[in-house]
Amino acid sequence: MRGRPKLEDSRDKQYRVRLNGEEDKMLSYASEVTGKQKSDIFRQALVDYYNKVKINEYVPEDEDYEWEMDHLSLKRIIECPYCGAGNPMDFADECDSWSEERQMGSEITYNFDWEECECNSCGKNFRVHGYICEYPVGAYNYEDIKVEPNE
Numbered sequence: 001m002r003g004r005p006k007l008e009d010s011r012d013k014q015y016r017v018r019l020n021g022e023e024d025k026m027l028s029y030a031s032e033v034t035g036k037q038k039s040d041i042f043r044q045a046l047v048d049y050y051n052k053v054k055i056n057e058y059v060p061e062d063e064d065y066e067w068e069m070d071h072l073s074l075k076r077i078i079e080c081p082y083c084g085a086g087n088p089m090d091f092a093d094e095c096d097s098w099s100e101e102r103q104m105g106s107e108i109t110y111n112f113d114w115e116e117c118e119c120n121s122c123g124k125n126f127r128v129h130g131y132i133c134e135y136p137v138g139a140y141n142y143e144d145i146k147v148e149p150n151e
């Protein structure tokens, strides 16, 4: 056997993806912390998203079904506006949600307003409010989370 075996499905499709500054920072951070290539992070995120979409297509909206759909995690690390320390928060603990029917089931928006959060590092008080949206069920759609100092 000589040379490389021919790949059955070689990576010859190319996409150009535009990122804004914040998205680029997220990609660099995820790459540095995990030691993974940026392109692998895109591919792996795609597989994760694909599987969630597929589950939504195949799992019936039937309460007797043996599976319960997993919802999107509302856990986030929120940076303190005073000292920058990361504060773990799970907005599922206190939020309002509403849903709209779309092509593939529900789009759910979780809205929260935590007025008095205490930083676990400097002890100062701040407010965290905004929303996280999932569509299809279990998959990230978009979010907007604002952090404001109270003092």
Ligand SMILES: [Zn+2]
Binding pocket: 080, 081, 082, 083, 084, 085, 119, 120, 121, 122, 123, 124
């Ligand atoms: Zn702090």
